[in-house]
Amino acid sequence: MSERPLCEGRVVVVTGAGRGLGRAHALAxxxxxxxxxxxDLGVGLDGTPGEGGPAARVAEEIRAAGGEAVAHGGDIATAEGAASLVRTALEAYGRLDTLVNNAGFLRDRMLVNLEEDDWDxxxxxxxxGHFLPLKHAAAYWRTEAKAGRxxxxxxxNTSSGAGLLGSVGQGNYSAAKAGIVGLTLVAAAELGRYGVQVNAIAPAARTRMTERTFAETMAAPGTGFDAMAPENVSPLVVWLGSAAGAGVTGRVFETEGGRITVMEGWxxxxxxDKGARRTPSEAGETALKLLAAAETPGAVYGAS
Incomplete structure (x- = not known):
C-alpha cells in the first residue's frame, strides 16, 4: 500500500517562489x-525590476507534473499585496494551511558605504515581507479558530546564518535576518492558541543570492550529491509545513546539504550579582571574569 503524501489536501503559499529555494520548496x-x-514579484537580485513571469512559470511547471498551482505576482511587502496573497489562496482553494516566507534580495555593502536606501x-x-503575509494569514487562522474550526x-520563516552570527559586508541583511528570528519566536508564542505553529530555517544553498559564494561547491565525485543544491533544504521545510510536525514551534533549524542542526539561541x-551598585571599574572587572568563564561566540562570517 502506497504511503499517503505528506501534504495531501493542504494549501501552501510560498513567497519568492519563482527561483532558487522558493521554487524548490514549491515543487517539493x-x-x-x-x-x-x-x-514572486519577478525582480532582479538587488530588488530592481527584472524579467517578469517567474511565478507563472513555476505554477505551470507544477501543473505540467500533475499538481495544482496558481501564480501571484503581488508585492508582499505592501499591505495590499500581502492581503491579496491570502485572498488568492482562499479564492483558488477555499483555505490556507501553510505559509512559507522566503522572498528576499541582497544589497551588500560595508557599513561605511551602506546607503539608507540599501538598508531600507x-x-x-x-x-x-515576512511580517505582512504572516499578519494576514494569522488573521484568517484566528477567525477560523474562533469559529470553532x-x-x-x-x-x-527564512532566516540565515548571517542573522545568527553576522556577516561582514551584510549589515542590512544580517539585521533583517536576525529580526526574522525574533518575529518567529513572538509569532510562535502568540499564535499557538489558534492552532498555528511557527518555525524558521537558516539555509545554505546555491541560489542567485549565493551563486558566487558556492560556485566551486558542486557534487562530490562519485556520489552525484550536490550539497549546495536548493532542493536539499526543501524536505525539512515540507515537514515543518505539514501536519506531521505537530508540537514543533518556536524553533530555528540550520540546514545545508544533508545536515540539519537545531540552533540554540541566546x-x-x-x-x-553583587547585590549593590558597582563602580565602572568594578563592573569592568566583573565583566572580564564572566567573559573568561563564558563560551566563545561563533565567528562572524567573513571576519579575518
Whole structure:
C-alpha cells in the first residue's frame, strides 16, 4: 500500500517562489500533494525590476507534473499585496494551511558605504515581507479558530546564518535576518492558541543570492550529491509545513546539504550579582571574569 503524501489536501503559499529555494520548496510541496500559491514579484537580485513571469512559470511547471498551482505576482511587502496573497489562496482553494516566507534580495555593502536606501530596501523585503503575509494569514487562522474550526496551520520563516552570527559586508541583511528570528519566536508564542505553529530555517544553498559564494561547491565525485543544491533544504521545510510536525514551534533549524542542526539561541551564561551598585571599574572587572568563564561566540562570517 502506497504511503499517503505528506501534504495531501493542504494549501501552501510560498513567497519568492519563482527561483532558487522558493521554487524548490514549491515543487517539493506539490510533490507531496499540496496545492500551491506561487508568489514572486519577478525582480532582479538587488530588488530592481527584472524579467517578469517567474511565478507563472513555476505554477505551470507544477501543473505540467500533475499538481495544482496558481501564480501571484503581488508585492508582499505592501499591505495590499500581502492581503491579496491570502485572498488568492482562499479564492483558488477555499483555505490556507501553510505559509512559507522566503522572498528576499541582497544589497551588500560595508557599513561605511551602506546607503539608507540599501538598508531600507533590504529591511522592507526581508523583514516587512515576512511580517505582512504572516499578519494576514494569522488573521484568517484566528477567525477560523474562533469559529470553532481550529486549523493545523504552519509558518516557515527564512532566516540565515548571517542573522545568527553576522556577516561582514551584510549589515542590512544580517539585521533583517536576525529580526526574522525574533518575529518567529513572538509569532510562535502568540499564535499557538489558534492552532498555528511557527518555525524558521537558516539555509545554505546555491541560489542567485549565493551563486558566487558556492560556485566551486558542486557534487562530490562519485556520489552525484550536490550539497549546495536548493532542493536539499526543501524536505525539512515540507515537514515543518505539514501536519506531521505537530508540537514543533518556536524553533530555528540550520540546514545545508544533508545536515540539519537545531540552533540554540541566546540564553543566560555566567552571571554575578553583587547585590549593590558597582563602580565602572568594578563592573569592568566583573565583566572580564564572566567573559573568561563564558563560551566563545561563533565567528562572524567573513571576519579575518
Amino acid at each position: 510541496f506539490a510533490a507531496e500533494g499540496a496545492r500551491i500559491v506561487v508568489n 530596501a533590504v529591511m522592507r523585503v526581508h523583514l516587512k 481550529t486549523p493545523s496551520a504552519r509558518v516557515v 540564553r543566560p551564561g555566567p552571571s554575578a
